[in-house]
Amino acid sequence: MDRSGPGLAVVPSHRPALLPEGPALLEIRRAVRAWLVAHPGPVVVALSGGADSLALTAATVAEAPNVRALIVDHGLQVGSAEVAATAAARAVKLGVVDARVLRVQVSGSGGMEAAARKARYDALNLARGDASVLVAHTLDDQAETVLLGLGRGSGPRSIAGMAAFDAPWGRPLLGVRRGVTRAACVELGLEPFEDPHNTDTEFTRVRLRHEVLPLLEDVLGSGVAAALARTAKQLREDGRVLDAMAESVLDADAAEIEVSAIETVEPAVRRRVLRRWLLGRGVTSLTDRQIRAVDALVGRWTGQGGVALPGGTPEARLVCSRRHGRLSVGLEN
Template sequence: MLPSLPAILEVRQAVRGWLASHPGPVMVALSGGADSLALTSAVAAEATDVEALVVDHGLQVGSAAVAATAAEHARSLGCARARVLRVSVGSEGGIEAAARRARYDALDAARSGAAVLVAHTLDDQAETVLLGLSRGSGPRSIAGMAPWDSPWGRPLLGVRRSVTRQVCAELGIVPFEDPHNTDPGFTRVRLRHEVLPLLEDVLGGGVAQALARTAAQLREDAAVLDDDAAVLLADARVGDDLDVTVLTDAPPAIRRRTLRGWMSGLGARALSDKQLRLVDDLVGDWRGQGGVAVSGAPAGARLVVARRHGRLAAELEWSLRSSRENP
């Protein structure tokens, strides 16, 4: 039984509301830090038969002991089970991105069809919005994280990080302090410790909440535009191609969403705003230009979108060497 103290009650209320809107079995991702310990305590109190999943990245000396301690905390907080998942972290895209991929792959493989709750807070949301603004990739990049993005649930997006730390104090638990979270070599760390505090000081407070509200409003708007784009995609599809005449008069915001969805379905990944706009020019600013190479092709090939005979088509173009290996 958790004590009825202010921070604990706030986190439990957030988790209770999320569970009411998303019925079904849940697991909880636990790192041993304050945010995930607070989440785990509330989920164990509000849900039944909860299993905690602890990922050991093996990136720091003593990581196995940290993971074992986190698992013990989970059991003491009322989780039915706690499992440590050991992963191997590569280097592609930098250590932070590689660790994230390894972590989510391991959680996905272990969840057995259940939703996995992760401990992103309102502060994390604000940092995500600022990172999206820096990329200049449009509303999608600053819409932040959704409370539900199957199979990932985020009940604490309305809870401040200071509250999760207070939960640990109320429970008498000392959370693990990941040294990566204070390493200024990571952009997100500098946002957390330098940029957001400065914005709060200059703008008079409330910046994190305002950024989170902006993200929520953008997600609501994007949901409507995405629905319209899905209808347009169905109307324009001709086999694997798209009929340009159906797309031409559509508003650019909907047309570009349609093109993104079409290319994603063909295997394109990590599309940049520049790539998307160049493909959109094949419809909205057609001057006889050549095809556009987009991200997502297998090694040794390019995925190229071109306009031919009134249709957009995407094709793999292999290098000479690769074409011999992939006849």
């Protein structure tokens, strides 16, 4: 049952015919099957109506029982309700046990793209129940994410891209090219919805997709997207080791940190210690620059003032300060 608020449910009245056995759909089914073996449990599919999510829905229905589809209507385009209803109807024909449209209001800071993403993920999280949510990010999406992280200089955690499972979000298609999902839709006889935002060059990711990655492929040779995805995987593996080392250094629930307890720790590990501790002290999000500024209170201490961090109030900012050899986080006017 949808717990996210008003929505439209489409319930199938019969089981669909067997899906075709084309090579593209079979590749996607193998990817979904491997993900389900690694992460067993109930799943729902986030469906937009585009080629990636349609192919994911078809493959998941073939590989898992009692699959539900969740379709988010952002209301940002004329006809968005019809697009969502069509996606729900297609999900039913593919064999989901329930297809539900979730209508959201997009607002907030950070631009339309970020606001829409937050509204979408919030709605999916509320409606999923106890199931994991499968999203249709592909290898191409992973490559774009790595390039965005590189361009922003936001550190290895950003360049590491997206994980196959970051509860409750599952990404079975991170090893599948976007062209394969389109070929699967041809095999299924489905014409996917083409989101006009995906060709709008006002969005940085769109320019990466249509201008930067093709240029890199031309200059460096084919296989750039796959190489970027491999780099992301290697960084995630290294990051897990460093995170485990950081967890052994300090209790993240500590109200304060004795500088002497961490000043000799290797900087890569120390920054992870500080990140865990800051998030535990009410900091809502962190950039690499902010973490490094806090780390300077330990490793390059010259008597400097505190570091302003996100998570304060309209009346007071949240600040990490060093006093008498200790780090603490508190509100300052």
